[in-house]
Amino acid sequence: MKQRIWMVPAGxxxxxxxxxxxxxxxxxxxxxxxxxxxxxxxGLRSLSLSGFWGNLAAWGIVLLLxxxxxxxxxxxxxxxxxxxxxxxxxxxxxxxxSLWLLVNPTQLGRMVREFFPVAAGWTLLSMVLAFVMxxxxxxxxxxPREKLARAFAALLYACAVLTAFAAAYGQVLEGAxxxxxxxxxxxxxxxxxxxxxxxxxxxNAAPGLLSAVTMIWGAALAQALGQENFDGEGVALCERxxxxxxxxxxxxxxxxxxxxxxxLALLDELRNTHFSLTMPLVSLMLSVGLMLLCRLLQxxxxxxxxxxxxx
Numbered sequence: 001m002k003q004r005i006w007m008v009p010a011g012x013x014x015x016x017x018x019x020x021x022x023x024x025x026x027x028x029x030x031x032x033x034x035x036x037x038x039x040x041x042x043g044l045r046s047l048s049l050s051g052f053w054g055n056l057a058a059w060g061i062v063l064l065l066x067x068x069x070x071x072x073x074x075x076x077x078x079x080x081x082x083x084x085x086x087x088x089x090x091x092x093x094x095x096x097x098s099l100w101l102l103v104n105p106t107q108l109g110r111m112v113r114e115f116f117p118v119a120a121g122w123t124l125l126s127m128v129l130a131f132v133m134x135x136x137x138x139x140x141x142x143x144p145r146e147k148l149a150r151a152f153a154a155l156l157y158a159c160a161v162l163t164a165f166a167a168a169y170g171q172v173l174e175g176a177x178x179x180x181x182x183x184x185x186x187x188x189x190x191x192x193x194x195x196x197x198x199x200x201x202x203x204n205a206a207p208g209l210l211s212a213v214t215m216i217w218g219a220a221l222a223q224a225l226g227q228e229n230f231d232g233e234g235v236a237l238c239e240r241x242x243x244x245x246x247x248x249x250x251x252x253x254x255x256x257x258x259x260x261x262x263x264l265a266l267l268d269e270l271r272n273t274h275f276s277l278t279m280p281l282v283s284l285m286l287s288v289g290l291m292l293l294c295r296l297l298q299x300x301x302x303x304x305x306x307x308x309x310x311x
Contacts (some may be wrong), residue, residue: 047061096126167212246287
């Protein structure tokens with residue numbers, strides 16, 4: 001377990017770095033992300049306007065790029081198409097329309113032209129991700145138990161990293177937004193206000209980080225369940241995981257009210273406050289659910305041992 005916990009702080013560090021990058025880029029981020037695709041559109045348009053052969057070459061490039069998803073679909077073979085394969089085929093017309101609009105941006109409204117490359121790019125990337133996930137699910141339908149356990153563990157590890165990343169990234173933006181409100185107030189924030197803003201961001205990120213830790217324990221448990229014999233080592237892992245999940249649930253509840261208590265105690269000293277009446281239900285459900293599953297597995301193992309001893 002120790003060698004896997006590093007995934008949580010690693011995901012958090014990535015989230016902090018990405019949040020800092022997003023704040024550094026600021027309002028120009030859309031322009032920077034759009035620049036490569038806009039350059040592609042301008043290059044194809046210049047090629048098309050260079051003459052007959054240039055126009056033919058530009059259309060050839062556009063059609064070739066648009067046909068790549070269909071080519072992949074043909075190479076997969078088979079007569080009956082699953083949902084993931086239809087999604088792959090749908091990418092071709094969307095890619096063709098996107099490239100055509102990049103070459104002919106005057107067909108778009110003036111306000112949309114600059115944002116369109118990012119919108120089209122993210123749409124196509126989301127379709128690729130959806131295709132990969134649907135394909136993976138279909139491949140796992142008839143997989144053996146050991147492979148299913150490894151896949152489930154890998155999924156939980158990936159979710160743990162993404163959860164830690166999202167928690168850190170979201171709080172970087174939230175903290176920057178709260179500080180912007182203080183600056184906009186044109187008042188002296190003092191030294192305590194930025195400190196409390198940072199502390200609140202840390203407290204708000206904690207449930208997500210704790211959820212990631214719970215997923216790490218769940219991944220280890222999934223790997224243990226994939227083994228042929230769920231022996232004493234697996235029962236011991238259940239006990240440790242149940243204890244860790246109970247501690248996570250308790251910490252989640254305490255942290256949910258800590259921010260309000262700190263702000264209430266320092267109310268007269270702060271220039272900016274954010275009281276909330278929320279409870280991190282996702283973190284609670286994950287930790288409590290895994291704790292109950294561990295207890296059920298322990299009870300089942302005990303019943304199995306009692307049954308074997310009677311027989």
